Amino acid sequence: DQQVKQNSPSLSVQEGRISILNCDYTNSMFDYFLWYKKYPAEGPTFLISISSIKDKNEDGRFTVFLNKSAKHLSLHIVPSQPGDSAVYFCAGASGNTGKLIFGQGTTLQVKP
Amino acid sequence: NAGVMQNPRHLVRRRGQEARLRCSPVKGHSHVYWYRQLPEEGLKFMVYLQKENIIDESGMPKERFSAEFPKEGPSILRIQQVVRGDSAAYFCASSQSSGGTDTQYFGPGTRLTVL
Numbered sequence: 001d002q003q004v005k006q007n008s009p010s011l012s013v014q015e016g017r018i019s020i021l022n023c024d025y026t027n028s029m030f031d032y033f034l035w036y037k038k039y040p041a042e043g044p045t046f047l048i049s050i051s052s053i054k055d056k057n058e059d060g061r062f063t064v065f066l067n068k069s070a071k072h073l074s075l076h077i078v079p080s081q082p083g084d085s086a087v088y089f090c091a092g093a094s095g096n097t098g099k100l101i102f103g104q105g106t107t108l109q110v111k112p
Numbered sequence: 113n114a115g116v117m118q119n120p121r122h123l124v125r126r127r128g129q130e131a132r133l134r135c136s137p138v139k140g141h142s143h144v145y146w147y148r149q150l151p152e153e154g155l156k157f158m159v160y161l162q163k164e165n166i167i168d169e170s171g172m173p174k175e176r177f178s179a180e181f182p183k184e185g186p187s188i189l190r191i192q193q194v195v196r197g198d199s200a201a202y203f204c205a206s207s208q209s210s211g212g213t214d215t216q217y218f219g220p221g222t223r224l225t226v227l
Contacts, residue, residue, distance in 0.1 A: 004154075034215070043116070043203050043218035044155070089154055098207070099145065099168060100216060102154040 003027045004092050006103035014111055019077040021106050023090035026071060030092035034100065035064060035075050038087045047088075048075070080110045116219035118204050124225045125194045133189040133222045137206030144187045145216055146172075146179060149201045161187060194226045 005024045013019045031052040036044035050057040050064045063076045091100040117136040147155040157171040161181035181187040205216035
């Protein structure tokens, strides 16, 4: 049962443009969502999170949007930079369990 | 660097041998999580530990796998009698408090190859 799905395995955008990475979930018990970025041969690095009581959270070039009725969240990166090229994972969490449920990841390539 | 440390970074074992993976959490963090990433897949939760206690091991295979987080020293993920299907990247994460709302910080991972 894939509780968190990232249906786009890859995304390619031009430097300076917006990158939009999408994530869908099925578990209504999730009350917190996180995005992580991962470079090859490294561990995931935390990017940004959002509580289920909010619909938007912004941190610099990164904004996460949450649509609870659609069970959908998205990560916007603007402007995109070549250094943003990495695999992006979204994850859901329930406040009382601690464990993160990850999607399969989306590989973002930002072309100069 | 006070981040999560994992060793070894790479581990090669033959089928039937034992693998021991170590994780030192961020200083001051008492919550440790282990995840496994198979090739071309996302990270899958294995086990959540606090000092000397296993809180949630729902993602851990019932046989051959065990984990501990002793009062002193690193957390250990132990895989006995490894098989080829155990080949994966194993990541450890730590957090300061419990619950999904506290950010988990990941180590660089241990890449296990079973020959």
